[in-house]
Amino acid sequence: MPRLAIWNRVPDGSTLKLAIDPATGNFDVSARMLRDDGKTATFTQQQIVAGQGKIDLVSPRIYTVTYIVRFPGAQNATVTLQGIVTKPGGGIFGDPFSETITGKGGRVEEAALLAVTRKTP
Amino acid sequence: MKMKRKGFTLAFACLISIARVAVAQEGCSDTDKLVDCWTRLYLGPQVTDAAAVAADELQKKTTGIDSFASDLSSTIKNFLPFFGGLIESQTVSDNGNTLTINLNLPFPQLGKGRTFQAQGIFRKPVLFEDVRKAFPEPVRATRAEELEKKLNDLDDASLVFSYNVVTARTGRSFEQHRNLHSAIFQAMINQIPPPQSERFLQQLGLLIQELPEITSGSQQFSSIQDEGKKALAKSLIEHSARAASEHREAVEKLANDKGLDIFADLVNNQPQFYTSVGYRSRQDLVGPDQLTAKLTYEKGFFNINALRGKLGKNCLAAAASGAAAPACLAPYSDWVNDNRERIKADERISISIQYTKDDSYSFQQAADHIDLRLPTSHELVASFSYGRYLMFTKDGQNTRLDISAMYEDVSNDASRRDRGVGSITLTRKINNSMSLPIGLVYANHGKFLGEVDKELSAHFGLKFNLGQAN
Numbered sequence: 015m016p017r018l019a020i021w022n023r024v025p026d027g028s029t030l031k032l033a034i035d036p037a038t039g040n041f042d043v044s045a046r047m048l049r050d051d052g053k054t055a056t057f058t059q060q061q062i063v064a065g066q067g068k069i070d071l072v073s074p075r076i077y078t079v080t081y082i083v084r085f086p087g088a089q090n091a092t093v094t095l096q097g098i099v100t101k102p103g104g105g106i107f108g109d110p111f112s113e114t115i116t117g118k119g120g121r122v123e124e125a126a127l128l129a130v131t132r133k134t135p
Numbered sequence: 136m137k138m139k140r141k142g143f144t145l146a147f148a149c150l151i152s153i154a155r156v157a158v159a160q161e162g163c164s165d166t167d168k169l170v171d172c173w174t175r176l177y178l179g180p181q182v183t184d185a186a187a188v189a190a191d192e193l194q195k196k197t198t199g200i201d202s203f204a205s206d207l208s209s210t211i212k213n214f215l216p217f218f219g220g221l222i223e224s225q226t227v228s229d230n231g232n233t234l235t236i237n238l239n240l241p242f243p244q245l246g247k248g249r250t251f252q253a254q255g256i257f258r259k260p261v262l263f264e265d266v267r268k269a270f271p272e273p274v275r276a277t278r279a280e281e282l283e284k285k286l287n288d289l290d291d292a293s294l295v296f297s298y299n300v301v302t303a304r305t306g307r308s309f310e311q312h313r314n315l316h317s318a319i320f321q322a323m324i325n326q327i328p329p330p331q332s333e334r335f336l337q338q339l340g341l342l343i344q345e346l347p348e349i350t351s352g353s354q355q356f357s358s359i360q361d362e363g364k365k366a367l368a369k370s371l372i373e374h375s376a377r378a379a380s381e382h383r384e385a386v387e388k389l390a391n392d393k394g395l396d397i398f399a400d401l402v403n404n405q406p407q408f409y410t411s412v413g414y415r416s417r418q419d420l421v422g423p424d425q426l427t428a429k430l431t432y433e434k435g436f437f438n439i440n441a442l443r444g445k446l447g448k449n450c451l452a453a454a455a456s457g458a459a460a461p462a463c464l465a466p467y468s469d470w471v472n473d474n475r476e477r478i479k480a481d482e483r484i485s486i487s488i489q490y491t492k493d494d495s496y497s498f499q500q501a502a503d504h505i506d507l508r509l510p511t512s513h514e515l516v517a518s519f520s521y522g523r524y525l526m527f528t529k530d531g532q533n534t535r536l537d538i539s540a541m542y543e544d545v546s547n548d549a550s551r552r553d554r555g556v557g558s559i560t561l562t563r564k565i566n567n568s569m570s571l572p573i574g575l576v577y578a579n580h581g582k583f584l585g586e587v588d589k590e591l592s593a594h595f596g597l598k599f600n601l602g603q604a605n
Contacts, residue, residue, distance in 0.1 A: 016168075016353075018169070018376075019352055022340075044320070048329070050337050050340065076341060078337055082383075088403075120391060120396040
């Protein structure tokens with residue numbers, strides 16, 4: 015399964031929503047957003063679970079999100095990282111990202127999202 | 136702005152073209168999808184490594200015996216696996232062979248990480264000692280043999296329910312300490328430069344913004360018509376993937392250096408306070424039914440509670456939300472790395488008190504003029520245990536030693552004597568889900584009057600754990 019998702023020509027005013035499933039387990043997720051003008055934001059697992067991992071996509075901008083997951087437990091744990099782009103009208107844009115990762119023993123894993131908005135709205 | 140961006144992209148393309156020579160053999164091909172090439176290069180050989188590690192690495196947390204039926208004991212009761220059990224054989228014992236099955240059921244209604252354990256115990260039924268002794272000596276062996284033929288495998292079964300009190304200070308659930316881990320982990324990530332992968336992806340974004348033929352990463356590189364831009368896209372994907380892989384390794388290494396690799400051990404060493412209630416149903420020939428209640432408190436010395444005492448108020452206040460707490464990082468690393476060996480050894484003590492009520496009992500056999508009547512009796516057992524991992528073994532936490540002493544008070548039961556029992560148990564992990572407990576139990580005399588003065592028995596078992604309850 016791909017660890018990277020790319021959405022190109024995303025309409026202005028769309029949103030990229032980060033989510034994880036399940037909400038809790040023997041893993042710790044964080045996400046870092048970088049916009050091409052240098053703006054950054056960091057989301058903790060608690061914020062993502064609470065629905066605060068939502069990024070407004072404006073034109074013409076380029077957004078990357080880096081998911082970082084750590085599995086601290088001695089037994090395997092599994093988490094599914096998700097990313098969904100929703101158009102201003104409410105429909106889903108492109109294919110949602112969903113990647114299931116398993117790890118244990120302090121393993122760190124990453125996944126990346128790239129959302130590129132249309133140059134002209 | 137547009138010209139500046141294009142100029143930067145071209146300059147970047149030149150630099151990457153040079154670098155591409157070195158990576159051409161492992162790079163992306165025209166038929167690759169963008170996201171697949173990135174994933175393949177990001178994962179690289181670590182896929183194989185992870186599989187090998189998963190196959191070879193022995194599960195670290197050996198927890199010892201935690202069956203209600205066993206004379207052996209452990210300082211750590213395992214509420215974490217979803218399903219588990221123990222098959223135990225005893226060379227000399229009142230209990231004989233036993234099969235124990237555990238089911239740890241999440242209890243989210245009571246909060247995160249709460250677990251409720253149901254334990255089924257099936258002992259090999261043996262004739263009740265008082266019945267055997269009631270027969271006159273000349274016919275005792277014959278009658279006992281006749282009666283034992285009437286027993287079947289389910290004639291001595293118990294059902295035990297245990298509830299583990301899980302709070303911020305008790306219980307071995309990671310959920311209770313997620314915010315602290317997250318605060319330290321996040322602060323640690325912030326110490327590392329941001330992943331370079333995102334810079335390469337930003338450049339890729341700049342490139343595909345000009346390519347209407349690319350709408351998603353699920354398209355092949357061959358979809359890009361301009362050969363120069365296709366080559367640039369491949370380079371950016373390759374470099375981004377490798378940068379992400381390097382960043383992943385850097386985060387993992389720093390986490391280990393800062394002591395986050397043993398955060399799970401700190402959680403494992405947390406105290407547990409749990410209560411158990413059990414009912415033992417026995418066929419009349421095996422003995423009276425029993426009702427048991429038990430309270431247990433167990434505690435590892437180097438745990439999250441001890442850590443919190445060292446972190447300071449500023450850190451704990453910042454960590455309460457799970458957001459990055461830089462104030463935690465230095466005190467956490469210092470304390471954990473100073474006490475690393477003792478944390479991993481999980482020195483642990485356990486104290487418990489158990490009350491058992493035996494129902495009144497009667498057995499008649501007119502042919503042998505036997506009319507046995509026993510009143511309700513009560514037993515009180517206090518126990519103390521000490522255990523730790525034997526760190527001299529190659530894999531550290533694969534072997535656990537538990538030593539236990541208990542005193543059984545049966546003052547109001549005329550047929551039994553108070554006694555002291557000591558046990559030593561060595562539990563060796565075989566693989567991810569199985570371990571092998573072996574132990575010796577010594578009692579200063581048998582349970583029943585007239586039995587040998589001293590009793591020594593050897594115990595062998597096979598313990599298994601499957602799944603994760605929380």
